[in-house]
Amino acid sequence: MKPIAPRLLPAVAVPLLVLGLLTGCWDTRDINHRALPVCMGIAKQAGLYHVYLQFPDPVKDGLQLKVVSDYGHTITEAVDAISAKMTSDVDLPEVKVIIMERSYAEAGMKESIDNFMRNDHISAKALLVISDEPLESLFAFMVNSFKPTATAIYDSIEKNAGWNPQMALTRVWEVYRSIHSYTRDVAIPIFKSGESGTFDYDGSAILCSGKMVGRIDLDETLLANMFNEESAQGRIEVMNSASVLILQDAVRMKGTFVNGQPGVILDMTIRVSVLEKKGDSSAALIGRELERQTAERMQRMFAKLRKSESDILGIGQEFRNLIPRDRLKHWRTDYLPRLQVDVRVHPIIQNEGNLTSS
Known part of the structure; x- marks a missing residue:
C-alpha cells in the first residue's frame, strides 16, 4: 500500500479528529443518562422478586436519597421495570451493598448469587447484608434518617469506615464460593432500623449453601472473625475481674x-492490654477469666454450628487430606455434628504493671 502523500494528511486527519470528539460527546451523554445506585434490596413474595434501588438524586438545592422499586419474575426483569420508570439505564456494577430480606435469605438465595457471578452485572465485591425487617420500612428509614450524600448502610459496614470486630464482612464472591464448597460456609451481618437514627446491628446470619440456617450473636461473630483472619484488635472485653482491650489475636487449627472420631484442636492466642481492673485482681486471675470466657463462647457457638450443620469457621478445610473426597461432600452432615472440639486459649497480659483499680 502506498503511503499517504503529505499534501493529503490534513484531509485525512481533520475528519478523524472530529470523529474522536463526537465519540467523546456520545460517551458523556450516555453517562448523564445513567442511574448509579449504591444500594440494592431484594425480597421475594408469591414467586415474584421485589427489587429496591437506592441512589442519590440531584435536585435544585443539592441531593436527595431516592428509592425506586418494582417486581419481576427475575431480578433482571424487576431492574428493567425500574429503568423504564426512570427513563435512564441503571448501572448495577456501581452497587456497593445488597440487602436481602430475611424471609428470602431463609428460603435460599443460591440462584441469585449464581446469576450475579455469571452475568457480571453486579460487582463480586459488593457487600451482603440481611434485613431483620421488611425492606419497605428499612429503606424508608434510610431515606428519612440519613444525609442525601451518605451511603448509609455501606458506611456502617465498610472495613475502613464503620466496621467493628463484632461485625461480619462478607462479599458476593465469598457467598458464591461457600455455595460451591463442601467445607466452608459464611456469616452475614443482620441489620434493622434503630431508634436513634442509626442502624441496629443484631449479630450475624449463618449461611449454608446460600440459605440462612441460624444466627450467632455479637460475641460469637467476633470469634468467627478471628478464624477468618479479620482481626479482633480494638475490641474491649468486660469481665468480672477487669476490662481489657484486645491488641492482637491468632488462631491455629489442627484436625x-x-x-x-473427628476432632479439632484450636489454639487461640489473645494479647490484651488491661484498661481497668476491679479490686485486687491479679494478671493471672484476669488471664484465667479471659481464657474461661473465650472457651465458653466458642463451645456455645459450636453447639449452634452443629445444630445448623454449617461450618462458618472453615474447620472442614483441615480435613481435606484426612477424608476421601467422595466422603468430604458429607462433611457438614456426617462429620461436623459429632466433631469433638478442644479449645485452648492462651491469654497474654501485656501491661500488667499499669493496672488501674476501680
Whole structure:
C-alpha cells in the first residue's frame, strides 16, 4: 500500500479528529443518562422478586436519597421495570451493598448469587447484608434518617469506615464460593432500623449453601472473625475481674481422627492490654477469666454450628487430606455434628504493671 502523500494528511486527519470528539460527546451523554445506585434490596413474595434501588438524586438545592422499586419474575426483569420508570439505564456494577430480606435469605438465595457471578452485572465485591425487617420500612428509614450524600448502610459496614470486630464482612464472591464448597460456609451481618437514627446491628446470619440456617450473636461473630483472619484488635472485653482491650489475636487449627472420631484442636492466642481492673485482681486471675470466657463462647457457638450443620469457621478445610473426597461432600452432615472440639486459649497480659483499680 502506498503511503499517504503529505499534501493529503490534513484531509485525512481533520475528519478523524472530529470523529474522536463526537465519540467523546456520545460517551458523556450516555453517562448523564445513567442511574448509579449504591444500594440494592431484594425480597421475594408469591414467586415474584421485589427489587429496591437506592441512589442519590440531584435536585435544585443539592441531593436527595431516592428509592425506586418494582417486581419481576427475575431480578433482571424487576431492574428493567425500574429503568423504564426512570427513563435512564441503571448501572448495577456501581452497587456497593445488597440487602436481602430475611424471609428470602431463609428460603435460599443460591440462584441469585449464581446469576450475579455469571452475568457480571453486579460487582463480586459488593457487600451482603440481611434485613431483620421488611425492606419497605428499612429503606424508608434510610431515606428519612440519613444525609442525601451518605451511603448509609455501606458506611456502617465498610472495613475502613464503620466496621467493628463484632461485625461480619462478607462479599458476593465469598457467598458464591461457600455455595460451591463442601467445607466452608459464611456469616452475614443482620441489620434493622434503630431508634436513634442509626442502624441496629443484631449479630450475624449463618449461611449454608446460600440459605440462612441460624444466627450467632455479637460475641460469637467476633470469634468467627478471628478464624477468618479479620482481626479482633480494638475490641474491649468486660469481665468480672477487669476490662481489657484486645491488641492482637491468632488462631491455629489442627484436625484429628481418633478411632474414627473427628476432632479439632484450636489454639487461640489473645494479647490484651488491661484498661481497668476491679479490686485486687491479679494478671493471672484476669488471664484465667479471659481464657474461661473465650472457651465458653466458642463451645456455645459450636453447639449452634452443629445444630445448623454449617461450618462458618472453615474447620472442614483441615480435613481435606484426612477424608476421601467422595466422603468430604458429607462433611457438614456426617462429620461436623459429632466433631469433638478442644479449645485452648492462651491469654497474654501485656501491661500488667499499669493496672488501674476501680
